[in-house]
Amino acid sequence: MQQMLNIIPIIIILLSASLQGKTVNWNTLPLGKKVTESLNEEPYTHSRVSSKDDSTQALHFIGAGLHPKSCSFALIKLSRYEDYSKFLSFIKTSAYDEQKQRIILKLSHTLLPFDMGLNFVLPRIKGPGTYPFRFDRGFLKGLKGAIHVSKHKERCLFYSEAHWEGPDSGINNQVFGFFSQALGKIAFERLFRISQTL
Numbered sequence: 001m002q003q004m005l006n007i008i009p010i011i012i013i014l015l016s017a018s019l020q021g022k023t024v025n026w027n028t029l030p031l032g033k034k035v036t037e038s039l040n041e042e043p044y045t046h047s048r049v050s051s052k053d054d055s056t057q058a059l060h061f062i063g064a065g066l067h068p069k070s071c072s073f074a075l076i077k078l079s080r081y082e083d084y085s086k087f088l089s090f091i092k093t094s095a096y097d098e099q100k101q102r103i104i105l106k107l108s109h110t111l112l113p114f115d116m117g118l119n120f121v122l123p124r125i126k127g128p129g130t131y132p133f134r135f136d137r138g139f140l141k142g143l144k145g146a147i148h149v150s151k152h153k154e155r156c157l158f159y160s161e162a163h164w165e166g167p168d169s170g171i172n173n174q175v176f177g178f179f180s181q182a183l184g185k186i187a188f189e190r191l192f193r194i195s196q197t198l
Contacts, residue, residue, distance in 0.1 A: 024159045035064075039064055044185075046062050047059065048061075049176040058163075061163075063185075065188045070151070071127060071151055073156075075125060077195040082094055087190060091106070103121075104118070118138065119138055120137075129149060133146065142165070143164035
């Protein structure tokens with residue numbers, strides 16, 4: 001009996017690890033029915049920023065969108081991270097190091113409390129699957145997440161989730177949540193728009 005009790009936590013850990021690696025699809029979207037159905041019309045983003053105390057902050061971000069085209073068509077442009085400065089006005093420069101799988105972006109927008117640089121690891125998205133990303137330096141160091149890409153009928157579903165906890169950024173929680181959610185929505189909408197044509 002004691003051996004069974006010792007094995008149960010191991011089984012739970014293995015099951016949760018295997019679930020984390022599964023690609024989120026239309027049927028497993030962790031969104032309410034109303035929000036999921038709204039993806040047929042427009043992308044959805046939600047950002048929540050909280051503080052445990054005066055010295056730390058935590059961010060939880062989710063975004064989802066149902067692209068009008070197939071994944072193979074949409075990804076012709078969406079996988080070109082180095083061209084994002086041509087697609088999004090708030091990205092001033094964009095580059096991608098294929099060997100290190102590293103994206104380097106410089107952002108500037110009236111919604112941002114200050115201009116910022118992002119330098120993070122993300123494999124090039126080439127088709128349906130799960131693509132983990134992580135910020136290992138600079139602003140939001142320690143942020144981790146994943147982009148899930150899956151087919152839904154003749155369209156392509158994108159679902160992204162990111163979590164971060166770290167030292168207080170100096171940005172008010174509500175402002176932080178607002179700009180991350182708003183820019184996420186703008187990015188989804190504009191990237192979907194430009195990737196509907198070759």
